[in-house]
Amino acid sequence: MNMINLYSDTQSTPTPAMRQAMAQAQVGDEQAGLDPTVDALCEKVAALLGKSRALFLPSGTMCNAIAILVHCRPGDEIIAHETSHIINYEGGGPAALAGALIRPLTGERGQFAADDVRGAVRPKSRYHPTSRLVCVEQTANLGGGSIWPLARIEEVAQAAREAGLILHMDGARLMNAAVASEVSAAEFAKPFDSVWIDLSKGLGCPIGGVLAGDDAFIEAAWQWKQRLGGAMRQAGIIAAAGVYALDHHVGRLREDHANARLFAELVSVHPSLEIAPDDIDTNIVFLDYRPAKSGTEAVAARALANGLRIGATNASRFRAVTHIDVGEAEVRAAAEIFRDTLDAFV
Ligand SMILES: *Cc1c(COP(=O)(O)O)cnc(C)c1O
Numbered sequence: 001m002n003m004i005n006l007y008s009d010t011q012s013t014p015t016p017a018m019r020q021a022m023a024q025a026q027v028g029d030e031q032a033g034l035d036p037t038v039d040a041l042c043e044k045v046a047a048l049l050g051k052s053r054a055l056f057l058p059s060g061t062m063c064n065a066i067a068i069l070v071h072c073r074p075g076d077e078i079i080a081h082e083t084s085h086i087i088n089y090e091g092g093g094p095a096a097l098a099g100a101l102i103r104p105l106t107g108e109r110g111q112f113a114a115d116d117v118r119g120a121v122r123p124k125s126r127y128h129p130t131s132r133l134v135c136v137e138q139t140a141n142l143g144g145g146s147i148w149p150l151a152r153i154e155e156v157a158q159a160a161r162e163a164g165l166i167l168h169m170d171g172a173r174l175m176n177a178a179v180a181s182e183v184s185a186a187e188f189a190k191p192f193d194s195v196w197i198d199l200s201k202g203l204g205c206p207i208g209g210v211l212a213g214d215d216a217f218i219e220a221a222w223q224w225k226q227r228l229g230g231a232m233r234q235a236g237i238i239a240a241a242g243v244y245a246l247d248h249h250v251g252r253l254r255e256d257h258a259n260a261r262l263f264a265e266l267v268s269v270h271p272s273l274e275i276a277p278d279d280i281d282t283n284i285v286f287l288d289y290r291p292a293k294s295g296t297e298a299v300a301a302r303a304l305a306n307g308l309r310i311g312a313t314n315a316s317r318f319r320a321v322t323h324i325d326v327g328e329a330e331v332r333a334a335a336e337i338f339r340d341t342l343d344a345f346v
Contacts, residue, residue, distance in 0.1 A: 110143020
């Protein structure tokens, strides 16, 4: 039997139809602005996010890095949730590349509130770092794929504006939020000076992220892309996957969300697990593991041997993520494997 992979939506693979679109893509020298497929992708994403221009980049991490490089000078401070990707998974990029500090905020499910921003803004003084940027992650990855409600985003944005701060959205899974909430990606993105979506998560592409903003922002971002070696050549081959995904893979995110809830429901009966079904907004499921005697690592290793790859986020928490390679039948099979695996540890 094939392995069922609930480890991450990053491990989804391109479909035959996507590969076909890639093989047939028109290409040119991207770096010189001559690749029509990259241009088509950027225009599509700019329109989707309600911004004037967009920039194709090799990864979401580079989208965050370049946005921060454009917005911040050394000694500036970024306000972000303590669980955010820019703090935990980008190799210290904001400090290493932009010389920026990050002020971590707390809050349920990876989200903070307008008052937290007001409380974190530094008074203007030569003693303090300069508060510069507020970063919101939609959906909040370590918040369990939680969706920031539009009202909360607008309140946070207003607090940031009042303090003269710039706003950046890490929209790695913004399309999941849009599909699940019936609020458009452009509405969520509206208050932000820069915003990006990842192509290689739920959208199922092999590579890439697209960063959007106004003309001046994209002009500055292009120079960083060039400097960092992110300017490419016949990149239409990979941009074609993005165009294809935006045409065919957005609506189907709904299935991932239903499958995440189904998986949670099917495994929640197990006495070793604690799950809050109301906390499953999108395609990420956190499963808290009760027995402390055997760590989650050991359980995940056994599950893998039994045909299921699942994440052990820490000693007491598993993470399961649904995506395009996992249909309802696989989710049902995965739940059975996981329950059986857990039984062996009680
Ligand atoms: C995956 C992810 C990133 C980084 O994207 P890559 O394409 O993997 O570089 C940034 N932010 C969040 C919230 C993510 O989940």
